[in-house]
Amino acid sequence: MITTxxxxxNLQVEEGQITNATVFMNANIGFINLAAxxxxxxxxxxxxxxLTPNQWFDKAKEEFIKELTGGIN
Numbered sequence: 689m690i691t692t693x694x695x696x697x698n699l700q701v702e703e704g705q706i707t708n709a710t711v712f713m714n715a716n717i718g719f720i721n722l723a724a725x726x727x728x729x730x731x732x733x734x735x736x737x738x739l740t741p742n743q744w745f746d747k748a749k750e751e752f753i754k755e756l757t758g759g760i761n
Contacts, residue, residue, distance in 0.1 A: 690753060691716045694745050706736040711748035715756075724752050 693714045700708040708729040715722045726748040728734050734747060 692749050709736055709744055711744060726751050
């Protein structure tokens with residue numbers, strides 16, 4: 689089981705609109721602890737201005753798990 693904990697968020701704002709968000713999180717997989725910086729931006733299919741912060745965190749967790757499991761055969 690993978691558990692995550694968001695520790696910080698860094699936002700980039702241009703002309704009053706959020707263009708990029710980096711979600712900093714810790715992930716625990718059993719006894720393994722990882723730190724991740726997950727970038728989200730409007731160009732990758734997310735409209736950050738339409739999502740709530742909790743939805744950002746959910747998207748960041750999805751992206752993290754996608755990257756993590758992509759390297760497992």
